[in-house]
Structure formats: structure tokens, C-alpha cells
Amino acid sequence: MPPRSPALLLTTIPLLLILAGFEVxxxxxxxxxxxxxxxxxxxxxxxxxxxxxxQRAAYVxxxxxxxxxxxxxxxxxxxxxxxxxxxxxRLQSLVLTYSNIGANFTGFPLAFAFIIMFGLxxxxxxxxxxxxxxxxLNIYSTGGLVLVYSYFQVCLGILVLFPAMRALTPExxxxxxxxxxxxxxxxxxxxxxxxxxxxxxxxxxxxxxxxGTYATAFALxxxxxxxxxxxxxxxxxxxxxxxxxxxxxxxxxxxxxxILPIAAQHIWSSRRPRDER
Amino acid sequence: xxxxxxxxxWVGLALALMxxxxxxxxLNAFATDWAGSLLPLGFTLxxxxxxxxxxxxxxxxxxxxxxxxxxxxxxxxxxxxxIVVAHAFAPRLDRLFAGLVxxxxxxxxxxxxxxxxxxxxxxxxxxxxxSPWLLVYAYVPLAASLYxxxxxxxxxxxxxxxxxEAGSMLGINDARLLWRVILPxxxxxxxxxxxxxxxxxxxxxxYANLLVGGQFPTLQIFMYVLRGGSGHLQSVLILIxxxxxxxxxxxxxxxxxSEQGKRS
Numbered sequence: 001m002p003p004r005s006p007a008l009l010l011t012t013i014p015l016l017l018i019l020a021g022f023e024v025x026x027x028x029x030x031x032x033x034x035x036x037x038x039x040x041x042x043x044x045x046x047x048x049x050x051x052x053x054x055q056r057a058a059y060v061x062x063x064x065x066x067x068x069x070x071x072x073x074x075x076x077x078x079x080x081x082x083x084x085x086x087x088x089x090r091l092q093s094l095v096l097t098y099s100n101i102g103a104n105f106t107g108f109p110l111a112f113a114f115i116i117m118f119g120l121x122x123x124x125x126x127x128x129x130x131x132x133x134x135x136x137l138n139i140y141s142t143g144g145l146v147l148v149y150s151y152f153q154v155c156l157g158i159l160v161l162f163p164a165m166r167a168l169t170p171e172x173x174x175x176x177x178x179x180x181x182x183x184x185x186x187x188x189x190x191x192x193x194x195x196x197x198x199x200x201x202x203x204x205x206x207x208x209x210x211x212g213t214y215a216t217a218f219a220l221x222x223x224x225x226x227x228x229x230x231x232x233x234x235x236x237x238x239x240x241x242x243x244x245x246x247x248x249x250x251x252x253x254x255x256x257x258x259i260l261p262i263a264a265q266h267i268w269s270s271r272r273p274r275d276e277r
Numbered sequence: 278x279x280x281x282x283x284x285x286x287w288v289g290l291a292l293a294l295m296x297x298x299x300x301x302x303x304l305n306a307f308a309t310d311w312a313g314s315l316l317p318l319g320f321t322l323x324x325x326x327x328x329x330x331x332x333x334x335x336x337x338x339x340x341x342x343x344x345x346x347x348x349x350x351x352x353x354x355x356x357x358x359x360i361v362v363a364h365a366f367a368p369r370l371d372r373l374f375a376g377l378v379x380x381x382x383x384x385x386x387x388x389x390x391x392x393x394x395x396x397x398x399x400x401x402x403x404x405x406x407x408s409p410w411l412l413v414y415a416y417v418p419l420a421a422s423l424y425x426x427x428x429x430x431x432x433x434x435x436x437x438x439x440x441x442e443a444g445s446m447l448g449i450n451d452a453r454l455l456w457r458v459i460l461p462x463x464x465x466x467x468x469x470x471x472x473x474x475x476x477x478x479x480x481x482x483x484y485a486n487l488l489v490g491g492q493f494p495t496l497q498i499f500m501y502v503l504r505g506g507s508g509h510l511q512s513v514l515i516l517i518x519x520x521x522x523x524x525x526x527x528x529x530x531x532x533x534x535s536e537q538g539k540r541s
Binding site for chain 2: 014251262
């Protein structure tokens, strides 16, 4: 429809200006600065990152933490979302509401809650020690990060997968029950294939969520966490040593890592034959 | 039925586990001593009183409220008309917005903070760092999707083109129709956006810490300042923050629920 009131279009200008100045421009600034070193155009920042075993280790542990907690998040969220979808009622809305809080429950509040529970003299640390299951439990370690990340990943997974469960209709269940198909076979042949697009989108979102997490890791492990986001924060705040251009290159590598799976999904889904979509 | 019961068991267990961190913080906020014992040795209101009397808390709470209200007001004022007008008159602009609002999901906050520091720390003659105004502007792109998604869903159910057509036949100009007919019909979506926006601002730490930090301490910054001290005070602070988020989230759930009820 042609704009009959061109003046109305002026109301979109403030948003466009703010998005340009506080979203697009900062991203371009990061990208451009990443290829400058000592005032001249250079790929030296990238070279330094690739050559540094310390930076490579951070990238690998960010990747590992994100993939692991994405898998944990999806494996736990999938059956929960399914049960919730079939259940309905007040418990359903209660869990969904709380998942929303939980998915946003990050940073200091979350890290601190886990320190209370699993810190040096935390209740669960004591219980596990008295049961003889662990000798000492270090919530400030990578294992601690996996535990804490899993918390918000599961919550986010429930939120994202719950609407997708509509694709598994009660008729499918009935048909499976009448034919006497075992549950695992139903999931393998029907459930997972039907949910595949939603599962892939959810996995991409959870992965990006974990990979980009800074506040929670910073609150829990401070500078001890060898993660890409923590390194970027360190290089910026200049507590130890400041090299913003190196931070820019790290940031670009991080964003490319997040965009690659999105692009891959896009290409893959547009290549599939039309009738399958 | 046993399948149902099993379902209730698993969902109940999941909910209990999800609530566990909140319970732990709650107990610690009122515990006299909880080190080396399974449960707190006793309960007290001292920590809560101490926190309420701390001028730093009052300042941080005031700052968070001010920032929450200010940043939300700007975001709503800027996003709502733009989204509605783009939906009604400029499909290409609408597609551009759709892309730009999801961008913060692919670009982590720490990366955006890096770029904002680059641009607004004086290197280009503009110093916004250290001022809460930078946060007010920088939160708009993060909040845009919180308005975009519910408002677009509400608009899709309205058939705006037909309403505009009908309005022009009756001699009502477009701006008036948007203001008097469309906006009231999407009011609920706008309110949901506003509440989520406020929650986002009072929860945000990365921008607040890296771009402004100690010059305008918010609740999240104050939590960071209190680290390492008495964990009880920090628990009180987190509990107050939880209460804020819980009230906001419950409001969203009630609104969204009544919206669904209306439709069915």
C-alpha cells in the first residue's frame, strides 16, 4: 500500500536513528577496529589470537561449554515441554511463567544463589560431602559454570520448545497407541522428525545464549573463567592489560561463530524442496 | 491415570529444582548464620533492616527505578509508533525492523558494549560514557524486540489495511485512525512490551557496568560491589530484585492470559 500520509512515516525516524547510532554503528566500529593495529590496516589482531594458545583455549572452552549446556538444555527441556503441553491448567502456566523468569535469571543473582547452594560451605556441598559423593566441590570451576548455565538453558529451552509441541497432535498419540508402537519408536520415527526444525532453531538460540553469556560467568568465576566473553571484558576494562583492538578481533570471531549456524540453517532450509517445508 | 501422575511428578520436580536457587537466597537473607550447617541456625530481620538503612541501597534502588522508567519511556515512545506505522504503510521498512530487532540475539551484549565504548568514550568527540543517558539510548535496540513481537502479533490479527480503507471512506485521516482505533486495540501488547522492557533494564549488568559503572550505581552494580562481603546482605538485595521481577512477570502472565481468553 502506498503511504497516503507521508508525514506519518516521520514517526519511524527516531527509532531508525537510535538503531543506527546504538546498534549498527557500534557493530561496524567493532568490525572496522578489529582490522586496525597500531594505526594501520592489518590482520595482526587475528593473527595474534590464532597464535595464542591462551586465546585458543578460551575459544575452545567457550565452545565446549556452549555445546554441552545446549545439549543438556534441550534434552531436559524437550520432555518437560511435551508433558506441559499435554497437561494444561494452572501448573502449566505456573511453570511457563517461572521458566520466563528463570531464562532471564542470570548474572549476579543467579551466580550468587548457586554459591549459597554449592559454595565452600553450601548446603548441597555439605549434603554431597556427607553422602560421600564428592570430596570437594568447586562451583567456581568449569563444572560450576556447566551447572549454572544449564539452569537458564533449561528454562529457555522450555520456553522455546513449548509452542513447537503443538506440532505433535493428540491424533498422533492415539494412532501410536492404537497401533501399539513403542514410545521410543514413536519419538524416533514421528516425534523428532516432526520437531526437527524447531529443535534446530532452539539449539541455535541456546548455543548463542551460552556463547554470549558474560555477566553470569564474570559473577561466578571472575577472571578465572577462561572464556571468550570474559577475555573481551578484561581487555576492555583494562584491569590487567588493555588492548581494545584485540578485544575487537575476539568479538568479531565470537559473532561469526554465532552467525555461522544461523546462516547454515537458512541455506539448508531454503534448499529443501518446497513440499517438505 | 498413571501417565498423568508421572507427568505431574516430573513437572513438579522440575519446578522445585527451578525454585531452589530462589529458596536458597530467601533463606540466606533471613539466616543468622548458615555456614557449615545444612540449614540456617536461626532467623533474623537484621540483614533486611541493615540493607534498608544503607544509603547505598537507597541510591541504587532509586537509580534502577529512574533508569527503568526513563529508558522504558523512551523505548516505548520510539518503538511503538515506528512499528505500527511501518506495519501499516511501509512493508520494506517493517522487514528492516524485523531484522534489526533480532540482531541483539546474535550479537552478545559484551560485543555491543565494546562498540559503544569505541564510539562514545570521547574518541570521536562525543563523551557519553559514565552517564546514564548512554544507557537510556543503548537499551532501545535491546528492548525493540520486546515491543516488536507482541505488537506485530496483535496487528496481524487486526487487518490494519481494511481498517484504514474504511476510515478513509468515512473521512477519518490515517493518523487519527491509528491513534483512536489501532492503538487501543493493541494496548495489551504495548503494556506487555513495557513491562518486559522495565524488567530488562533493572536486570541488565553488562552495559551498566562497562559503560557507566560506579558513577551511576544500579541494583545490579550494587550487587557486584557487595560481593565478597556478608552474603546475607547480598541475599536481601537479590530478594528485593526478585520481588520486582516477579511482580512484573506475573503482570505479563496475567495480561497474556486474559488476551488468550478473549481470543478463544
